[in-house]
Amino acid sequence: MLADTEFSSFIIVTYNSARVIRDCLEPLIDLVQQGHEVIIVDNSSADETLAICSAVIPNARLIINQNNEGFAKAVNRGAEASSGSTIVLLNPDAVGTTEAFGQLLESSRVYPGAVLAPMIVHPEQRLSVVSAGRQPHLGRMILHYSGLARLAGPSVLEGHYLYPRQARSARDVDWATGACLAIPKDLWVAVGGLTERWFMYAEDIEFCYRVVSAGYKIRLLPGIQISHAAGTGTSEPKSMKADWIVNLWHFYDQDLSQSKASSVAWKLVVALGLMSRAGYYALRGATSEDKLAWRHESRRFRAFSAAILRAK
Template sequence: MPSTDSPAQPARPAMRPMDVSVIIVSYNTREITLRCLEDLNAGLGGLQAETIVIDNASSDGSVQAIAERFPRVSRVPREHNLGFGAANNVGLERARGRYVLLLNSDAFVEPDTVGRLVDYLDKRPGVGVVAPRLLNEDGTLQRSCFRYPSPMRAWLENLGIARLFRPGSPLGDYRDWAHDRTGPVDWAIGACLLVRREAIDRAGGFDERFFMYAEETDWQKRIRDAGWDICLLADAQATHLGGASGASDRVRVNEQFFRSIDLYQAKHYGWAGLVLFRAAMVVGAVARLPLWAAACVLRPNRRAKAVGRVRMYAWLIGRQLWRRPRLQRS
């Protein structure tokens, strides 16, 4: 009798797990976003990766242009500008990778950058976030690592005490540090961050009360408080333009920045911490304002910059003394 057994089926190859989910938030930066994707594609060789672009209601044809040039990129158009953190949360919900790369639309990775970042996290299970060294478009260093903006840190910096200590030391800051040492930092700006999925699951996503500014500071602090290190990888690099989709109105930008800082202080240090932080900012502004006012007269070649600083410090003093914090409830 002929056998009734079904012929053996060839074994299916095991699906390789997704290495990296890249999330890019775009807002009216069509040409820059296309350049970002070009450089990214050149740097994903050998990695199982997906790219997700969250478009924050752009009006410049970004979504259509990306669809034409990069049909494999997942595009998520939004009807309204959600802000950086909320838009990234949309991407985090869709991401399948064991690592998530948050990449600004105006950040351009070098061919080996993503691979180096992945390798770094693969070898260091205690690290939750790693960032590359950032450069300006002219190749100069861009300051990208900072101390957490605590009330004590605000007083150390506004009284000039932090400058008395070696950059990178516990009481010093990162202001004059060349970003040439690989290892732990407090936090890194969100232009290019590779984040471990387990760290995201433990700490949660972005706090959507932060529309712009301080959202990545808050997020990395929560990741660190959950037990993970935040690190800089000095031999991986990316170029970051900075401010490509930001507002051109300096007063509005400053107001949004300090509103986010108010929220950060109240969230992590309470109302007393917020008052101490604001007081430190006023002391620093009062000390610096007359120096820049004198520069307006004594240094004509720097008058434009000096006038801008005088206006900014005068505005800051008024805001911190008389404007009541407007904080959204969680």
């Protein structure tokens, strides 16, 4: 068993996650036996999520919300109940091996006081970007959506998202996805946990902004890989909702923008970038064997583009 000061708390927020939660939890069984804790905060699931959680890890701590109050509120509630010196945020549709999680926890000793992020890989293999990078300042968004960030070169050319060749070895980043993050508990308390201004999405990027602003580091560890099927944390089909980009716009407008003009420019750059991707996916849908999937992606990105233009 681990000493009290060494164990970690895995915090998983579920909502109708029966389809994915078993694969998420099973690699944690050995870690629980070693003394780490698993805290599951359920946002009023109507499926078999809780029954599966209890069956896979009977001694996991279950916190059951009577209503779905959103992702950030649930995470904060779980963090408040945690006892470990390190908090590990883990999405219910994120899957790693026991060894990978062990390496992530061990890295906390190598990089004390830093937020640690594994390399997130996507089973669908449609995302060519890394789920980490630079904060969404206007210049970084221009670099990303213009394609200039694809050029191998100095960090000044890096966009909001990194590309794999820009993350071949451990390095500092401005943000990393909250799908899996290891965070020292004292750091979590110092910066105030996740913002609850949004129901879900963008709270991880905003959190990372406060982490870096407070003088801490966010370290991306490409040698540790966690699989994440983005958008499949519930039993519902992949959504057309654009909350992820609308919330990112609100974050930029309220926290990063220097002027009204830069806020308007950000909208236009992102909307045009999303629309260009919709066009590319439409072309893929015309030539690929997986036509329906690519056409669906095209419709989604058109919806995202329209939503960001409407955002206020």
